[in-house]
Every structure is written in C-alpha cells, then in structure tokens.
Amino acid sequence: MRHTLNIWLLLSSMAAPTLLTAAAPPAVALEAARENALTHLVRQDCGSCHGMTLKGGLGGPLLPESLRNLDAESVASIILEGVPGKPMPPWKGQLSEEEALWIAEKLKSGFPQ
Amino acid sequence: MKRRTFLTASLAAAASAAAARPGHACTEELRGTGDLALVIERASGSVLIADTTAHEIVHRVEGLGDLSHASAVYSRDERHAFVFGRDGGLTKIDMLRGVAVRRILQAGNAIGGAISDDGKLVAVSNYKPGGVRVFDALTLEAVADIPALWGAGKRSKTVGLVDAPGRRFIFTLYDAGEIWIADFSRGTKPEITRFRDIGDQPYDALITGDGRHYIAGLFGEDGLVHIDLWAQQPEAQRILAGYGRGERKLPVYKMPHLEGWALAAGKFLLPAVGRHELLALDAQSFREAGRIPVHGQPIFAVARPDGRQVWVNFAHPLNDTVQVIDVPSLSIVHEFKPGPAVLHIEFCPRGQEVWLSVRDADELQVYDTHSFARVKTLPAKKPSGIFMTARAHRIGL
Numbered sequence: 001m002r003h004t005l006n007i008w009l010l011l012s013s014m015a016a017p018t019l020l021t022a023a024a025p026p027a028v029a030l031e032a033a034r035e036n037a038l039t040h041l042v043r044q045d046c047g048s049c050h051g052m053t054l055k056g057g058l059g060g061p062l063l064p065e066s067l068r069n070l071d072a073e074s075v076a077s078i079i080l081e082g083v084p085g086k087p088m089p090p091w092k093g094q095l096s097e098e099e100a101l102w103i104a105e106k107l108k109s110g111f112p113q
Numbered sequence: 114m115k116r117r118t119f120l121t122a123s124l125a126a127a128a129s130a131a132a133a134r135p136g137h138a139c140t141e142e143l144r145g146t147g148d149l150a151l152v153i154e155r156a157s158g159s160v161l162i163a164d165t166t167a168h169e170i171v172h173r174v175e176g177l178g179d180l181s182h183a184s185a186v187y188s189r190d191e192r193h194a195f196v197f198g199r200d201g202g203l204t205k206i207d208m209l210r211g212v213a214v215r216r217i218l219q220a221g222n223a224i225g226g227a228i229s230d231d232g233k234l235v236a237v238s239n240y241k242p243g244g245v246r247v248f249d250a251l252t253l254e255a256v257a258d259i260p261a262l263w264g265a266g267k268r269s270k271t272v273g274l275v276d277a278p279g280r281r282f283i284f285t286l287y288d289a290g291e292i293w294i295a296d297f298s299r300g301t302k303p304e305i306t307r308f309r310d311i312g313d314q315p316y317d318a319l320i321t322g323d324g325r326h327y328i329a330g331l332f333g334e335d336g337l338v339h340i341d342l343w344a345q346q347p348e349a350q351r352i353l354a355g356y357g358r359g360e361r362k363l364p365v366y367k368m369p370h371l372e373g374w375a376l377a378a379g380k381f382l383l384p385a386v387g388r389h390e391l392l393a394l395d396a397q398s399f400r401e402a403g404r405i406p407v408h409g410q411p412i413f414a415v416a417r418p419d420g421r422q423v424w425v426n427f428a429h430p431l432n433d434t435v436q437v438i439d440v441p442s443l444s445i446v447h448e449f450k451p452g453p454a455v456l457h458i459e460f461c462p463r464g465q466e467v468w469l470s471v472r473d474a475d476e477l478q479v480y481d482t483h484s485f486a487r488v489k490t491l492p493a494k495k496p497s498g499i500f501m502t503a504r505a506h507r508i509g510l
Contacts, residue, residue, distance in 0.1 A: 043156075044454070044472065044495075045429045048367045051199055052156060052181030056222055057240065058270070058287075058316075058368065082364065087314070087332055089364030094430065 028102040038095075038103055039112050049087060054111060058087060067108050075104035146191035146208050149502045150459065150468065152477060153183045153196075156495040160185075160196060161477075162211050165461055165468070165501065168479055168489040172211025178202040178218075184225050184498055187505035188250060189232035194500065195250070197226035197237055205253060208502065215253045219246050227276040230508070234297060236274060236282045243268030245284055245295065247303075256301050263289035273318025273329055273371070275509045277342060285315045285329045292318075292329060292340065292349055308349040311338045316386075319371040320509035326396075328352070330371055332386055339399055352399050353383075353392055362387025363410065367428040370413050373509040374460075375423075377416035378440040382423045384411035391425065393443055403443050408434045413457065416440070417482055418464035426455045426469075435469065437485070447485050451478050456496070462503035470496035 030038070043052050049059035060066065067075055079100040082090035091100065106112060152161040154173075158180055162172040177183075179200035186195050193214070194206045201220035204213050221241035228235050234256060236247045247257040261269040261284075269286035277283050280298045285291070292311050295303040313333025320327050329338040335357035338349050369384035380402050381394040391414055395402040409431030416423050423438045432454050437447035453473035460467045466488065469478045472495050479489040504510040 040473075045366065047181055048429075051179070051222075053179055053200075055179075055200070057182060057199060057224070085333065087316075087365060087368065089366055091364070093364065 027105055028098055030099065030102055034099070035102070038099060039106075042103055042107075042111060043113070054107070062107050062111070064108055064110055070108075072101060072104040072108055075107060076100040079103060144209070146502050148461075149191070149208050151185050151194050151196070151206070151208070151500045151502075152470065152493055152496050153180050153185075153498040154494040155181050155183065155472070155497040158198075159494070160194075160206065161493055161496075162206075162208055163468075163477070163491070165466070165479075168491070170491055170493075174206055174211055174213055176213060177204050177216075180497075182224060182497075185500040186226055186228040186235070186510070187500075187502055188228070189505055191502040191505045194502075195226060195228065195235050197223055199223060201237075201239065201241075203235070203237055203248065203253060217248070217253050219248070219255075224270075224272060225274050227274050227282055227509075229276050229280050229282070229297065230278055231280060234280070234282075236276075236284075236295075238271040238274035238284050240270040243270050243286075243288065245271055245274060245282065247282070247295075247297070247301075257295075257297075257303055259293075259295055259303060259305065261286045261289065261293070263291065272316060275318065275320040275327070275373075277320060277327070278324040278508065283318070283320065283327050283340075283342075285311075285318050287315060290315060292327070292338065306347075308340065308347075311349040312336065312351065316368045317371040319373050319375055321376055321396075322373050322508055324508040328371065328375075328381070328383075330369065330383070330386065332365070332368070335386075337383065337394075350399075353394060353401055356385060356392055356401070356404075357388065360388075363389075365410065365428070366430070367410075367412055369411055369428075372413070372415065373507070374415045377420035377423050380440060380443075382414045382416070382425075382438065382440070384414055386410075391423075391438070405438060405443050405445070407445070408436055408448065414438075415458045415460065417460055417467070418462060422446075422482065424458050424460075424467060426458055429454075432456075449485070452476065457499050459499035459501055462501065468499050468501075470499055472496060 050062050051057045054062040080092040082088045148166045150163045158177045159175045161170050178198050180198045182199040196204045201223045205215040207214050220239040223239045226237045235250045244260040261271050269288035271284045272287050273285035282295045292308040294306040297303050312331040315329040316332045318329035325343050327340045336351050336354040339352045365387050375381045382391045391405045393402040409427030411425050414425045425436045433450050439446045452471040456472050457470045477491040477493045
C-alpha cells in the first residue's frame with residue numbers, strides 16, 4: 001500500500017486535475033471504538049491546525065473538494081510521513097497504515113462528526 | 114469590508130428588554146466585572162461566563178460560530194469581551210448581561226486579536242485573507258484593512274498580534290517571515306514599519322507587560338526573534354539561536370503559544386519547538402539562562418502573577434499533564450494529571466487560584482496554587498481558552 005512518493009509533487013498536483021484509472025480499493029473498516037477515537041483525534045487534534053470543521057487554519061482545508069486531486073493512499077502517506085520543513089508532522093508513531101488509510105478515505109468522502 | 118452580518122438590532126433589543134421593563138424599577142442586583150472569566154466551548158460555538166469568586170458558571174452565550182480556535186480581549190471597563198473565532202467571527206459580549214451585543218464575520222479564517230491601549234480599536238489577525246483588520250470597539254465598524262502583502266502580491270497569514278503603547282499593533286507574517294508595526298497614533302490610517310527576513314515560519318509572538326519587548330517564536334529554524342521597541346532604531350535580532358543543538362525535532366502535533374505571561378522573576382520561560390524542554394531566557398541580557406527538561410512539548414508556559422512559579426501544559430499526545438516550575442531554581446516542584454487534553458491555564462489576577470480547561474473530561478478545574486489542592490470542578494462542553502477580565506488592564510493581553 002505504501003508508495004514512494006514525492007510529497008511536493010503530490011501537493012502541487014492538487015492544483016491541477018489528474019487522471020486516476022485504477023479501481024478504488026475496498027474501504028477500510030476498523031473496530032467501532034477505534035473509529036470513534038480516530039474521529040475525535042482528527043476533529044480535535046488535527047483540528048488544531050486544520051480547523052475542527054476541517055476548513056483550514058495554519059494547515060490547509062481537508063474537505064472532500066480540497067482533496068479531490070489526491071487518492072486516498074496519497075493522503076494516507078502524507079498523514080504518516082508529514083511534510084518536511086512544514087508544520088505537518090508525521091503521524092506514523094501514532095497511527096498504523098490502516099488507520100491512516102481509514103482517515104484518508106473518510107476525509108475524501110466527508111469526515112464524520 | 115464586504116461580508117458582514119449584523120445582529121445588533123435584535124440582540125440589543127433582547128438585552129435591554131431583559132434589563133428593564135416599562136413601569137418597573139430596575140431590580141437587577143448590581144455586581145462587578147473584575148472577577149469574571151470567559152471560557153470558550155470550542156465545539157459548540159458557545160462561551161461560558163464564570164464567576165471566579167463564587168466558582169460558578171453564570172451564563173452560557175451561544176451562536177458564536179466556529180470557536181475551534183478562539184481568543185478574547187476586553188474593553189477598558191471590563192464590561193465587554195471581544196471574541197475572535199476561527200471562522201473570522203468577531204463577537205462583542207456583554208459580560209454582565211451574558212449576551213452577544215454585536216457580531217460580524219470579518220474574514221474567512223482568523224487566529225487572534227488585540228485591543229488598542231485607548232480601548233477604541235479592536236484588531237484581528239487573519240489567515241484568510243492574510244492580513245490584519247481593525248474595527249471600532251464600540252460599533253465594530255471597519256476602520257482599517259492591512260493586507261499582509263509580500264512576494265509577488267501574495268497575502269501572508271498573520272500571527273502574534275498584540276497591542277503596544279502609543280495606539281499601535283504589532284504582528285508577525287507567518288508566510289513572509291516579517292514583523293510589522295501598525296501605528297494608529299495619528300488617527301485611523303496606520304503608519305506601517307516592516308522588519309523583513311526575520312526568520313523562517315514565525316508561528317506566534319508575545320509582548321512584555323511593559324510594552325517594550327516583542328518576541329516571536331520560529332518554527333522553521335531553532336531560535337526566536339526579539340525586537341526592543343525602546344531602542345532608538347528598533348531591530349529584529351535573533352536570540353537563542355541553535356537551541357536545538359543540531360538534534361532532530363520531534364514531530365510537532367500542536368504549535369506552542371506565546372503570551373506575555375512567559376516572563377517570571379527576570380526570566381522568560383519559552384517553549385522549545387519539537388523538544389521536551391522549556392528554554393530560560395535572561396530578560397536583561399537576552400541570553401540563555403538554562404533549560405528545563407519537561408514532560409512533553411510545551412504548549413503554554415504561564416507565570417503565576419507573582420512570577421514565583423510557571424505552570425506548563427503540553428501537546429498531544431502527552432496533554433493530560435501539568436507541571437509546575439519553581440522559577441528561582443528552574444526546577445519542577447509539582448506534577449499532576451488533571452485529565453485528558455488540558456488546553457489552557459489561567460491564573461486569577463493575584464495568583465492564589467488557577468483555572469484549567471480539560472477538554473476531553475468536559476471540565477473546568479480550579480486549583481489553589483499554594484497547596485495545589487483542587488478547589489472546584491465545573492462542567493463545560495469541550496472547554497479551551499479561559500480569559501479573565503483582569504486582562505483588560507494588561508498590555509499585550
């Protein structure tokens with residue numbers, strides 16, 4: 001699942017549409033309690049920089065329309081690795097790859113309250 | 114300003130209707146404002162007004178929009194709070210009646226605000242559009258718009274907005290790496306002084322209580338920036354350069370916050386970015402005076418008003434803990450766990466008690482700062498910032 005990605009290429013590609021031809025992989029499901037905990041984490045703690053409404057703050061917006069040019073795996077990569085030199089930290093010490101993918105998928109489809 | 118929503122008419126009418134009915138003598142019991150506090154409820158667009166003598170909540174005011182990051186300043190008479198919300202909302206609240214009396218949406222995304230020394234101008238630091246907007250404190254009518262222009266017509270996010278003596282505001286441009294002073298002493302058109310290339314990604318700033326020293330923290334490099342406003346020719350100078358000692362920063366899950374209450378007993382205690390440390394800065398020489406290993410990455414280091422102690426809270430995931438530092442010895446003298454997500458620390462003006470917000474316990478907790486005993490617990494919905502009315506009389510708060 002993990003790609004070798006150039007983070008800057010990804011972020012700059014958000015400005016221009018890209019064609020994704022691969023079929024979407026099945027959505028990740030986690031245990032309910034963990035999904036609740038991650039929902040809280042994203043809203044409250046990612047929300048420190050991205051806003052609790054995910055409309056942005058120091059960090060950019062994380063609404064479905066903001067992420068439309070990135071696939072879920074790319075978003076998950078950014079979550080896990082951070083963005084070097086910028087305030088977006090790597091969360092890989094706290095989140096598994098599966099959890100990061102779950103968050104990415106939910107962000108892209110409309111994050112739960 | 115194009116997008117503003119006035120709720121004045123209906124809100125003011127409701128307030129005066131509550132206060133005095135025709136034909137009746139006013140039966141409201143008089144009370145003061147000096148021991149009141151405003152508490153942000155970050156997930157419900159509401160604020161609480163608390164009485165810090167009675168240890169009670171006296172009002173909840175709703176309808177303040179997105180308060181997921183919010184702060185407040187006070188009018189000179191402590192009667193009104195100006196609450197700055199993340200969505201660009203600016204709400205004027207009557208602290209005695211517990212109602213919003215004016216509200217505007219002045220930008221798309223905002224981070225903080227300040228009030229001028231004469232109490233007449235309220236400024237907001239905006240992320241979107243990048244810049245600072247200034248409003249009349251009485252009416253919230255627009256007074257000035259200062260776009261934080263840099264590079265090829267870009268607008269920088271602004272942070273670290275404070276008031277300074279002489280009807281000035283000082284703020285920092287996060288994207289541009291600049292510090293600007295906006296001087297309104299001649300009226301409503303500010304004179305701008307720009308300090309350029311001050312450092313990489315300055316994320317917040319403080320001004321000392323005497324209005325003399327402005328200090329900005331940097332995210333993109335180890336060090337802070339200091340401007341002595343009393344100098345003949347003020348300059349932005351690097352201080353604590355290389356405090357990271359070449360070591361790799363830890364992941365920073367939340368930016369530290371700088372306030373004028375970092376100064377205690379002749380030293381500033383400042384959060385190190387990406388390190389489990391507080392840095393002590395000598396307030397005379399502006400050289401490092403030591404460093405204290407602490408529990409996590411500090412978010413707030415707040416001096417008790419007498420300067421004898423500094424209380425520290427920490428970033429996610431270590432944000433259930435508070436440590437108390439004895440300033441003369443720079444040692445940790447107390448540590449405790451109020452609960453999950455301790456977001457803010459606010460001392461009563463003479464320092465005998467402190468209020469903490471514990472977001473994920475949905476609680477405000479009050480502690481005696483001498484015995485460290487908890488004296489009260491109050492329910493609050495996802496509380497964050499706590500702002501006591503005594504801030505009305507302090508430069509920079």
